[in-house]
Structures are given as structure tokens and as C-alpha cells.
Amino acid sequence: MCKHLIVLFLIATFSSVALAQPCTTLGQTPETAFPVCGTSTFTQNNVPICRTQDLFVPGCQDGADYANKNPFWYRFTCYQAGTLSFVITPKDLGDDYDWQLYDITGLPAGDVFTNRNIIVTGNWSGSYGTTGASSSGVNYIQCASIPSDNRPRFAQSPNLILGHTYILLISHFTDSQSGYDLNFSGGTAIITDPKLPLLDSATIPCDASEIRITLNKDMKCSSVATNGSDFSINTSAATITGASSTSCSSSFDTKSLVLSLSNPLPPGTYTIKAKAGSDANTILDNCDRQIPVGDSLTFIVTAILPIPMDSIVPVACEPDSLILVFTKEIRCNSIAADGSDFMISGPESLTITGANGINCVNGLSKKIKIALNKKIQTGGLYRVTLVVGSDGSTVVGNCGEVTPAGSFVSVMASDTVNADFTYSIILGCAENVVQYNHQGGNNIKSWIWNFDRSSTNRTEQNPVVRYTDYRIKNAFLTVSNGICKDTSSQSIFFDNLVEANFDVTPLICPDKPATFTNTTVGRIVNYNWNFGNGQSSNLKDPPTQLYMANNRSDYFARPQLIVTNDYNCKDTIIKNIKVVFSCFVAVPTAFTPNGDGLNDFLYPLGAYSATDIQFSVFDRFGNRVFTGNSNLNKWDGTYKGQPASAGAYVWMLKYVNLETNLPQFLKGTSLLIR
Numbered sequence: 001m002c003k004h005l006i007v008l009f010l011i012a013t014f015s016s017v018a019l020a021q022p023c024t025t026l027g028q029t030p031e032t033a034f035p036v037c038g039t040s041t042f043t044q045n046n047v048p049i050c051r052t053q054d055l056f057v058p059g060c061q062d063g064a065d066y067a068n069k070n071p072f073w074y075r076f077t078c079y080q081a082g083t084l085s086f087v088i089t090p091k092d093l094g095d096d097y098d099w100q101l102y103d104i105t106g107l108p109a110g111d112v113f114t115n116r117n118i119i120v121t122g123n124w125s126g127s128y129g130t131t132g133a134s135s136s137g138v139n140y141i142q143c144a145s146i147p148s149d150n151r152p153r154f155a156q157s158p159n160l161i162l163g164h165t166y167i168l169l170i171s172h173f174t175d176s177q178s179g180y181d182l183n184f185s186g187g188t189a190i191i192t193d194p195k196l197p198l199l200d201s202a203t204i205p206c207d208a209s210e211i212r213i214t215l216n217k218d219m220k221c222s223s224v225a226t227n228g229s230d231f232s233i234n235t236s237a238a239t240i241t242g243a244s245s246t247s248c249s250s251s252f253d254t255k256s257l258v259l260s261l262s263n264p265l266p267p268g269t270y271t272i273k274a275k276a277g278s279d280a281n282t283i284l285d286n287c288d289r290q291i292p293v294g295d296s297l298t299f300i301v302t303a304i305l306p307i308p309m310d311s312i313v314p315v316a317c318e319p320d321s322l323i324l325v326f327t328k329e330i331r332c333n334s335i336a337a338d339g340s341d342f343m344i345s346g347p348e349s350l351t352i353t354g355a356n357g358i359n360c361v362n363g364l365s366k367k368i369k370i371a372l373n374k375k376i377q378t379g380g381l382y383r384v385t386l387v388v389g390s391d392g393s394t395v396v397g398n399c400g401e402v403t404p405a406g407s408f409v410s411v412m413a414s415d416t417v418n419a420d421f422t423y424s425i426i427l428g429c430a431e432n433v434v435q436y437n438h439q440g441g442n443n444i445k446s447w448i449w450n451f452d453r454s455s456t457n458r459t460e461q462n463p464v465v466r467y468t469d470y471r472i473k474n475a476f477l478t479v480s481n482g483i484c485k486d487t488s489s490q491s492i493f494f495d496n497l498v499e500a501n502f503d504v505t506p507l508i509c510p511d512k513p514a515t516f517t518n519t520t521v522g523r524i525v526n527y528n529w530n531f532g533n534g535q536s537s538n539l540k541d542p543p544t545q546l547y548m549a550n551n552r553s554d555y556f557a558r559p560q561l562i563v564t565n566d567y568n569c570k571d572t573i574i575k576n577i578k579v580v581f582s583c584f585v586a587v588p589t590a591f592t593p594n595g596d597g598l599n600d601f602l603y604p605l606g607a608y609s610a611t612d613i614q615f616s617v618f619d620r621f622g623n624r625v626f627t628g629n630s631n632l633n634k635w636d637g638t639y640k641g642q643p644a645s646a647g648a649y650v651w652m653l654k655y656v657n658l659e660t661n662l663p664q665f666l667k668g669t670s671l672l673i674r
Helices: 006-019 109-113
Strands: 041-046 071-077 086-090 097-103 119-123 131-134 154-156 165-172 178-184 199-203 210-220 231-233 240-244 253-261 268-274 296-301 309-312 321-331 342-345 352-357 364-372 380-386 408-413 422-426 432-437 446-451 464-467 473-480 485-492 502-504 516-518 524-530 555-557 560-565 570-574 577-579 610-618 624-628 647-657 663-672
Touching: 086 097, 097 131, 109 165, 119 131, 119 154, 165 178, 199 268, 199 296, 231 240, 309 380, 309 408, 321 380, 321 408, 342 352, 342 364, 422 485, 432 473, 610 663
Parallel strands: 131 154
Antiparallel strands: 041 178, 071 165, 086 131, 086 178, 097 119, 097 165, 199 210, 210 253, 231 268, 240 253, 268 296, 309 321, 321 364, 342 380, 352 364, 380 408, 422 432, 432 464, 446 473, 473 485, 502 516, 524 560, 555 577, 560 570, 610 624, 610 647, 647 663
8 A cells, every 4th residue: 555644645635535336246355255275266357436434553653544445355265273374466566555364253244344353454555565474474454555655465374363354455545447366375274164165955946946055165156057957857857047146146155945846847856966057067166176966855846735733732721712723834924814714612501702823923823723713612522613804725734735615623612610619617626526527529639738838738529627726717728630720718716716715914913903804805705713812703894802911922813714605615714913012112231242142133123113313423532333123133132243232322213103104213321331
């Protein structure tokens, strides 16, 4: 590329852009690149003048005119890792050629204009003559220069990666249209496809008017004899009259050919063979290796017969549609959308409301879905029959095969199931017995019962459950016939629940009444109270009771309630009431914290009717040695973890009297004795 100083460059750029034409010649765009075989020398006698996108060149952001100007592109794959060497020799050694190599593995070829990360190496020297990649080349991309600078024209041979695909741009900066030779030699990488060319497969369309050949690799379009003489067929019923490939209009190679026939082939088995055509060779690959003469393919032309329906996909529970399967593909546009191509019969009266092909590809599908007016709930054998639909025909195959009316397929559907159940109760005082019952039917094979969400299930059809707790119970049932499943649940209520209970004042002071609140559950007909103070009652809600204090000690009274319900079932409950000797709040005048269990602590005594207690103890220096907020917080005679000295301590007590709801304050001294 002849690169000039910036002023000259701008003039040259304006001139070249003004003269440039769009690149339309095959090989002048990345998408139509020449396929490369490393054993060949590519000769380009003429370079059409054209230009499209500008190019990014790593390390060369100098404002020069980098573009795919008058380009040709070459595509190849690395079949053995190693170095790549090549030489570009201009027909006119006074011409300036440049180049850049890209790794386009897994990418569209057009990414060379946008992806800067795929550039491998290149050379944009303005020096005339040969250029390329060699082991002695420089290890960088030479940027734009003027011819007299005589900058390096060869880059160091890059390392190619096995299996990667590369594309090489050769750009002719000089507008002479004079061509060049491209030769790949000197490197250690192999870019020659080792696969030998062969015929791969042969297929025919419905009318058997042509043969479609697939090759095992890309082959040269230029090696295909357009008169079809590269092939022979073993029949006199038709002759091959031409060969073509649609991909050859946009590429130098192809993997598929269409052979035209003089007339359609009748049903039979045929063999097609490769032979040297009117161009004196068979089909050639990109390395000019030809398909062996005599390489052959066999194919069968079958008579066009009606396509039978094959089956119906097995159905799940309560299907509202069916899927029909055919042995060959059906034209999706031949299926009447209203479902009128089909009728259904069976144990339950049903109609078909619609139909469509499933996953139609190229307008064809082997499966048709028919919609039903309701779910199938009655088990048995259902038949779907093909009829002439509202479109005037039945369904039609890809080759025009009409499936005859009257064809049918069948499917077995299952009954739906019902998990509703009944139960009966035998009431008793010791236990209640519940007999659960399910009617079965509809081929039900499985019963799974769960009671009160237990971690274990029961599997009988009609289980018996015994209960000793008579509160509300919950039963759950799931049934199945292997296809359909249903679940049901019910709550069970018992009339004979009896549970004695009452609330009572837990602690009472001398001469203070105890209040009883009956909280018994059940249909009770008899109450029998024994209050533990010599009194009894048969009332549901008994009167308050008095309990006398013992001689200088607390004690527990044990009131009892026995109840009987209308089934003559009984229940008993006993509770404790603490009757205290005194509820007079006082603080001892002395205590002895020696661990003998007697007078070991200092705290408010008799504070049963006090609340919001605040009790503090101070030494003779005014230091607070203890504080507590209930009569359960007791001073053990220590201060900061050490035994406090013997002597007098001042205490202060604040509380609220529960009976009067008035605040109280007491103060005094107590003697700590050791």
C-alpha cells in the first residue's frame, strides 16, 4: 500500500474513493472468499477496482487509508497446527500489495470489519514488490509508509491453531488492476483438507423429475459439467440432461447438486455413478482431487401411495385433545382447521372442534392435533376416522398422496376417578372408632390415606381408625387407577368430647377468697366439685372459696372437678392452690449467709400481694451493695463477688399493694451476722 505523508495521503484518499466501485466480483467480499488448498498457487490475472469498509490495523492509528481496497479474500482451515508462510508476487513488481489475516472460527465472515480481537497479523508497507509471511519476517504489523522508506514487506509467520478457520485479505493499493500470484509454502501448518472427495447421498423429489446429490465435502463449482456428463444412471427410462447448484452463484464451491432428468423415473431401484464428463474430469475438490470414477450411490423411487394413519399418542387423564401420528409427512395446509377431516366415536359422545399440524417444518408434519369439545371422562376404546373435510378433501402428503376417507386409528382412555369417601363413628368413653369407606370402581388400584397429616400413610380401601383424643380430626384420601388421580378430605367431629378443666387463683392470702372459673369442654350433664377445704358443689360455676391459714406455714390445697357428659363419660382434673401463712410484707432484722439453709438471704418476706418491687441494700458508707426487682431476688451477703463484712446494712423497699393499688415505701436496717 503506497502510504504518503498526511497531506499527500488525504489527496490520494479522495482520489481513490472517488474512483472506487462496489465490490461485486466473486471473491472480493469475505462472504464469497476463495477456498484455499495449500498445495495450489493462486493466480489472479486481473483485480477489479472496488472498495467498501475501512479496516482497523493494530498499532497503526496514524490516519492512513487502511481499507479493503481492490481486495480478494481467501478462506482456509488448519488441519495440522504449525506456522503459516506465503508469498504474494505482483505481476507488476512496481505495484503495492498489502494483506491482513483474521481468525474467524465460529464467526460470520463479515466480522472482519467489526471485531478487532480476531486479527492475527498483517503487513501494510508502502514498499513495492513481493510481500507475505515468512520465518524471517518482523514480529509486528508494518504500518503505512512511503515507497522510499523501504519498510519491511514480510511479517513473521503466524502460528495456526488446529481446527480453526482463517480468512486472508489481499488488498491492492495500486489502481493498476494488474494481478498477482499467491503461493503457500515454507510453513509447518497444514491447510490442505485430508478428506478425499466422494459422493455422499442421493434423494429424489416427489415427482422423480430430478436427482439431488449431496457431496461429502465442498467441491469446485467450476469442475461441474453443466450438461450433467459427470454422472451416469443405470436406466434407459431417463437420461441426465444437466447439473447445477444454487450455492455456486455466491461461492466458489458447493456440497450439493441437482441433476436434471429427461423425464421422471418410474418406481424402482437405481444407481448413479461418477464419471469423467465433457470437461475430461469428474467433480474436483478445492485441491483438484477428483471423485473416483465409478463412485456410486443407490436410491429408490417408490410409487406414490396413500399415507395411512399410524396411531394415536397414548393419552393421560381427562384429555381434551388427541395427537394423530402418520407414517409420512402431511402438508399442514391440507388440514381443515375446523377439524372436519376427522370424526370420533367411543363410549362418550364427543365432537372435534379443531385440528392443526404439530411443529410444521417446511409446511410438513407427521403429527396432527385434534381438539375435542370436552374432556374424555369415560374410559374405553375411542376411534378417530378420516373423512372428507370442509375443504373438500382429506389430508394430503408432501407428494400429493391423499389419505383415503374411512381410515381410522384407536386409543384406549381411562375412566376418571373420585376420591370422595364416607365414614361411620362408634362412640365410646375409652375410645372412638371410625370406619372409613371408599366405593372404589373405575379400575382404582391405589388408595393412600393420611390422618391428621401423620408421617405415615395407610393403603387399605376401607381403613378403621381408633381415636382417644376426641377433638376435630382430619382425613385425606388420594386414589388412582394408574392414569387418573383424585384427592379428597373431610373433617371429623365427635359429639362425646369431655374434658374437665377450670382456672383458679393460684395463690391466696389468709381470709382471702379463691375464685373458680369453669373451662370444661363437652356436653356436660353433671359437675362434682370438691374444693379441698371441706366444701363441695354440683354447680357449673361454683361460688368463691375460703382457705384457712395453717399455724405459721404455707400449704397447698387440691381442689378437684369431676364432670359427666350425656354419654355418661367422665373426666377428672385436680389443681393446686398455694395458701400462704401471711401476706404481710416485712424484711428480716438479721440474716446469716453461712450456707446452712437457714436465714441465708436478705429479701422482702410475704410479698405475695405486692408488685413493682424495688429492694436495695446499702453499706455504712452509702454504697449500694444489692438491688432486686422481685421477692425472688435475694441478697446473699456478697459485694462485687466477695463476702461483705458483718454489721448493720440499711435497706429500702418500694412496691405497689395489689389490693389497694397504692404505692408503699419501707426502710430499715438488718444485721449481717457471720
